[in-house]
Amino acid sequence: MSDFGGLQIDVGGVVLDSPVIIASGVWPMDPSMWPEASLKGIGAICSKGTTLEPREGNRGKRICETHCGLLNSIGLQNGGSVSFVQNDLPALASSGKPVIANIAFETLEELRQIIERLNSERDLIGALEMNVSCPNVSMGGMSWGVDMDSLERAVTEARCKWRGPLWVKLSPQAPSIAVAARICEASGAQAIVVGNTWLGMAIDNDREEPFFERIFAGLSGPAIFPLSLRLIWEAVASVNIPVVGCGGICGPDEALSMFLAGASAVAVGTGLFLDSSLPVSICFKLSRHMENRAIANIKDLVGRGRHFRGETGVAG
Amino acid sequence: MMNQLLTGPHKPPIDLKGSLVFSEAVASGCRYVRIKTDLTIPASSPGQFFLLRESRVSDPLLGRPFASINASRNSVDFLFRVVGRGTEILASLPPGTRVDLRGPCGNGFPVPRSRRLILVAGTLGIAPFFDAALRYGSTQEIITILGVPGHEWREFAGWCKERIPDIRIVSDDGKIGNSGTAVEEAVSMFRSEDEVWACGPIPMLKNIGILHSAGCERLFVSIEKRMACGMGGCLGCSLQTCSGTVRACVEGPVLEWKEVLWNE
Numbered sequence: 001m002s003d004f005g006g007l008q009i010d011v012g013g014v015v016l017d018s019p020v021i022i023a024s025g026v027w028p029m030d031p032s033m034w035p036e037a038s039l040k041g042i043g044a045i046c047s048k049g050t051t052l053e054p055r056e057g058n059r060g061k062r063i064c065e066t067h068c069g070l071l072n073s074i075g076l077q078n079g080g081s082v083s084f085v086q087n088d089l090p091a092l093a094s095s096g097k098p099v100i101a102n103i104a105f106e107t108l109e110e111l112r113q114i115i116e117r118l119n120s121e122r123d124l125i126g127a128l129e130m131n132v133s134c135p136n137v138s139m140g141g142m143s144w145g146v147d148m149d150s151l152e153r154a155v156t157e158a159r160c161k162w163r164g165p166l167w168v169k170l171s172p173q174a175p176s177i178a179v180a181a182r183i184c185e186a187s188g189a190q191a192i193v194v195g196n197t198w199l200g201m202a203i204d205n206d207r208e209e210p211f212f213e214r215i216f217a218g219l220s221g222p223a224i225f226p227l228s229l230r231l232i233w234e235a236v237a238s239v240n241i242p243v244v245g246c247g248g249i250c251g252p253d254e255a256l257s258m259f260l261a262g263a264s265a266v267a268v269g270t271g272l273f274l275d276s277s278l279p280v281s282i283c284f285k286l287s288r289h290m291e292n293r294a295i296a297n298i299k300d301l302v303g304r305g306r307h308f309r310g311e312t313g314v315a316g
Numbered sequence: 317m318m319n320q321l322l323t324g325p326h327k328p329p330i331d332l333k334g335s336l337v338f339s340e341a342v343a344s345g346c347r348y349v350r351i352k353t354d355l356t357i358p359a360s361s362p363g364q365f366f367l368l369r370e371s372r373v374s375d376p377l378l379g380r381p382f383a384s385i386n387a388s389r390n391s392v393d394f395l396f397r398v399v400g401r402g403t404e405i406l407a408s409l410p411p412g413t414r415v416d417l418r419g420p421c422g423n424g425f426p427v428p429r430s431r432r433l434i435l436v437a438g439t440l441g442i443a444p445f446f447d448a449a450l451r452y453g454s455t456q457e458i459i460t461i462l463g464v465p466g467h468e469w470r471e472f473a474g475w476c477k478e479r480i481p482d483i484r485i486v487s488d489d490g491k492i493g494n495s496g497t498a499v500e501e502a503v504s505m506f507r508s509e510d511e512v513w514a515c516g517p518i519p520m521l522k523n524i525g526i527l528h529s530a531g532c533e534r535l536f537v538s539i540e541k542r543m544a545c546g547m548g549g550c551l552g553c554s555l556q557t558c559s560g561t562v563r564a565c566v567e568g569p570v571l572e573w574k575e576v577l578w579n580e
Binding site: 025026027028030032033034035036048056057061062063064065067068069070072074077221222250270272273274275276277 | 325326327328329330331369374375376377378379402416418542543544545546547548549550551552553554561566
């Protein structure tokens with residue numbers, strides 16, 4: 001039962017009570033660390049990026065604040081797919097919210113093996129989210145999302161093996177988000193998430209060297225919001241499957257803009273570092289906006305910002 | 317046996333809103349501030365910390381982690397040094413400014429078990445020990461040691477002495493108190509049954525391991541790391557220990573000295 005009337009929506013085969021998703025990599029996997037009452041307004045929880053085997057993550061400094069933003073170089077630190085299935089997945093599922101299982105892989109064989117493990121717990125997983133966009137690893141991650149042939153092979157393979165709803169989290173670094181989105185749709189994805197962090201870097205001026213060991217890192221936070229919004233706009237125009245808007249949403253107004261641009265749901269990440277009640281604030285904002293315009297269902301809000309100067313709205 | 321600090325249970329921090337009540341310069345680029353919160357602050361232990369940021373501001377984006385030097389139901393005090401743009405902006409905020417607080421975060425120092433407790437601080441590392449000295453002063457014999465680089469820290473040292481009258485102050489150049497480092501001072505008075513807590517720069521914390529070699533069974537350090545979420549989600553503050561990778565904001569910042577892999 002949704003806390004907010006009219007905000008329930010089906011996103012790529014997953015029914016969300018609220019269209020606000022916790023993005024991958026920002027939320028503790030142990031429910032004991034979730035702030036009390038903070039699940040209100042959350043429609044689904046994305047797991048931290050899971051790889052086949054455990055990963056230590058990147059060495060050295062991992063965080064660098066920038067003007068209105070945050071560079072991170074975490075490097076997919078996670079306990080691996082066996083630990084995920086045994087520990088994290090049941091813990092996340094205990095929230096009662098759909099779990100979006102975010103997976104990262106270096107090879108198609110790894111992708112097949114992870115999916116095989118997750119298929120055994122299919123009932124606990126709302127959707128599989130293929131991470132083809134992590135900028136902080138040398139193999140896999142973003143490299144799948146910037147090469148369109150690789151992207152097509154990976155999504156096709158996942159669609160063939162995975163028994164549930166399939167989402168793909170695309171990279172802002174893709175040469176064309178429209179082309180990447182169309183490839184995902186044609187290869188069997190039921191939703192796309194646009195996008196992930198933007199590739200950036202910082203230099204330590206005192207040491208006269210790059211701040212991060214891996215030199216480049218992923219930029220998030222309000223600084224990237226206008227860039228993300230443009231990507232949503234382009235992606236929505238190119239596919240008929242739902243688009244989840246992700247990137248720089250740190251307040252309810254930005255989330256609303258994402259819906260008006262055509263996003264069917266939004267994912268929040270860095271914004272939660274500032275305010276863990278952001279999801280519920282977004283829901284209040286959406287409800288109020290809809291009420292003021294006599295919009296009964298969130299579906300009718302999606303893409304309303306595209307009805308201007310003869311534009312016809314969401315693709316299709 | 318796995319260190320209980322690492323295994324928990326851990327409590328999540330909460331998000332609070334409040335106002336800056338006062339903000340005073342303490343010399344040496346340090347600032348003493350008080351925040352009055354709208355809602356009740358959960359009880360905390362010395363060494364736990366809060367993320368402090370100006371409300372509704374995106375630049376700087378993240379809260380800065382500060383150990384509370386004193387906390388009550390609706391107010392919390394911090395002592396911090398201006399070390400960059402973020403702390404410079406926080407130091408310049410006028411009273412009345414609305415702020416966001418997330419906390420209390422992480423694990424503080426455990427309740428002391430030894431009769432005598434030695435608190436070893438390097439400059440701003442003194443912050444959590446005001447609370448500790450107050451809290452355990454009636455049940456423990458407490459020796460507080462503050463190490464500073466030199467005479468330019470005189471006012472700061474005086475400020476600390478006003479609050480902890482029997483504090484022992486040492487300086488590298490010998491211009492304030494005895495000549496030497498806080499670690500040397502701690503070593504000079506250490507007895508094997510003592511419990512020792514330390515907070516300060518990483519090299520100092522690493523050096524205090526000499527007390528571990530000298531037989532200190534309960535040697536705890538508070539480790540400072542860059543962090544973002546403060547609730548164990550982002551893994552930006554991971555550090556290596558004998559028990560594996562831990563989060564400074566959840567399993568830390570206070571860890572047993574022997575747990576930390578100091579050369580990582």
